[in-house]
Amino acid sequence: MSWTDDTARDALRRLFDAAVRAADPRAILAGHLPAPPAGRVVVVGAGKSAAVMAAAVEAAWPEVALSGLVITRYGHAVPTRRIAVVEASHPVPDAAGEAAAARVLAAVQGLGPEDLVLALISGGGSALMALPAAGLTLADKQAVNRALLASGATIQEMNCVRRHLSAIKGGRLAAAAAPARLLTLAISDVPGDDPAVIASGPTVPDPSTFAEARAIVAHYGIDLPPAVAAHLEAAAGETPKPGDACFDRATFRLIAAPQRALEAAAAEARALGLTPLLLGDALEGEASVLGTVLAGIARSVRTHGHPLPAPAVLLSGGETTVTLRPGQRSGRGGRNLEALLGFTLAAAGAPELWALMGDTDGIDGSEDNAGAIATPDTLARAAAAGLDARALLASHDSHGLFSPLGDTIVTGPTLTNVNDFRAILIA
Structure with missing residues (x-):
């Protein structure tokens, strides 16, 4: 022509x-769902696609009793009937995201082996589902996020640091959900599609360490709030690693990728x-x-x-x-x-x-x-x-x-x- x-x-x-x-959840998500389970179904998640993913689950499972909530960016919500949707800030977290992350963590606790946790994860989840580790504040997380965004660090490096400042990311959501069955449906926005990097991997093993997080901070010369520096140095409560029993009943499925x-x-x-x-x-x-x-x-x-x-x-x-x-x-x-x-x-x-x-x-x-x-x-x-x-x-x-x-x-x-x-x- x-x-x-x-x-x-x-x-x-x-x-x-x-x-x-090619990455629209409304067209692709249903084909990745299992048969509806006999027990309870709790749907949680975070990311720019989380709300539309939740709506796609409701459309695919019209008769299933669903509960739970997902967190998405302001302006990205869509109507849902059984799964709550909370909007929060991205790329710097806010109080709405912190409160919603605490609700997500609470929603998966106390479940049994017959129950299913369906985690809907997509890009943006790191900032949207911001629950600071013990001893840290939302202001600490906001300061670190701003510094990371301006540093030139890769998304892999940024999310390594974020996982080690969180009470929910880096596999900690999976640990809270055990012994329930856990199925993660994810949309990748990261180079290499590493599950541990997508939204900082709340439901998958984290192979990185506190030492690696400290090295990234040092490499980019990031000035940390005192509480964050002390937290990384203490290295208490490492993230769950590959082989941890909390992942025994966990499955990860990538439904869309670059x-x-x-x-x-x-x-x-x-x-x-x-x-x-x-x-x-x-x-x-x-x-x-x-x-x-x-x-x-x-x-x-x-x-x-x-x-x-x-x-x-x-x-x-x-x-x-x-x-x-x-x-x-x-x-x-x-x-x-x-x-x-x-x-x-x-x-x-x-x-x-x-x-x-x-x-x-x-x-x-x-x-x-x-x-x-x-x-x-x-x-x-x-x-x-x-x-x-x-x-x-x-x-x-x-x-x-x-x-x-x-x-x-x-x-x-x-x-x-x-x-x-x-x-x-x-x-």
Whole structure:
């Protein structure tokens, strides 16, 4: 087909929508449920998808007596009749999330072997289900979360620290639920799909240690509240490890993941006459640097036909980071817009290159957009509008470029989350 700006934009949006549909709990969750048990069914969970997952359980089990509650981000609730839904703050926890986490822990206690705990876990659960370990406060957890988010630490590193500051994460929810049967249905938003990292693994063994958490804090030079530093140093009450008896009746099922979303986008790309190349579902690193690297690959396709000839689309997922200098305040825009701005500057107006980068949960950072689209003339349009792209990148204000140009993508909460999605179309 002949690629114009309009057809390229439409194609990229179709790829993004295909990736999100592949992770929609309303379409996929029911097939992972067991036969309804004879005993009680207690449903708990946390994450950006937790409410819609709970609604999907109710739809699949209309006659089953269900109780329990799930915690989701503000604005992500959906109507339910038997499972309570509580909204809380993300990415920094709040009192609503702390109180709801205490209710979740209480809901699974005192059950018997004939009962079933159904845990619905998705990305965002670490912040949403924040129950500080003994001796720590919510303010302690908030301070550590803010420091981790600004440090440049990977999600694996951040969640290692979070597990060791929690009374519910790192397998502790599973320990509270024993001896009941425990089934976790999870949607992965983390590179590698490690169950211990998804929402900080409340229902699975934690192979990490207090010593590893201390090493991460030291590596990034994070200034901890005194109570947190003392807690990590004391290393009392380690998380349950692989082989612990509390996991004997626990099962973990991954129902959606970044790779599956990329494969759905690849199928859509083929239908559009594009050859897809999946670069991986676990790309990490500094957002703007990754954008620069992806621009280099795209230019190679356009100029040399390597690693594949055009028309093609490069697909990737994962979770990048944005590192702030000490004392620097973040501008507007999340990691996907920052990666896209890095791509735009590196592509430097190369013809027939378009890119979409966005978060599959519908919210990139703290603004109302899922991501944005860059076009061959983005820099020219920005200059005409008096926007300094390099200065905006330096101040981490990528939203300040793409929003005035009308290139942001606003979907609202998608009610799923399989992390970042990046598609680069080479005509």
